[in-house]
Amino acid sequence: MKNVGIPRRLDELGRIVIPIDVRRALSLNERDTVMFFLDEKSRTVILKKEFPSCICCHAADSLRQLPHGIYVCESCLAQLS
Ligand SMILES: [Zn+2]
Numbered sequence: 102m103k104n105v106g107i108p109r110r111l112d113e114l115g116r117i118v119i120p121i122d123v124r125r126a127l128s129l130n131e132r133d134t135v136m137f138f139l140d141e142k143s144r145t146v147i148l149k150k151e152f153p154s155c156i157c158c159h160a161a162d163s164l165r166q167l168p169h170g171i172y173v174c175e176s177c178l179a180q181l182s
Contacts, residue, residue, distance in 0.1 A: 119148070134170065157181075 106120035119129065127150045129135070134151040154161050155174035163175040173181070 132170075 105123050105126075109117045109120070111117055123129070129150055134153070136149045136151050138147040138149065139145075140147075152161060153164055153166070153172045155164060155177055156171050157173060157177040160174040160176070164172040165175065165178055166172055
């Protein structure tokens, strides 16, 4: 793992800005979803970009976005209708 950027300070709500170099490296854009992984022993947090997938079958193709950032594929959507 490499050190990227300068130390960041959490704001009053616990938020930080992800350094632009990291966002570019991960192709992170506004509204993308990220997942946090915590290793308490080493006090390390890993941030991983999540790619949209169907909430039912986890397919990544032919997705329709529903409210609240939920995705359903066309096949599952047809079965639900
Ligand atoms: Zn599906």
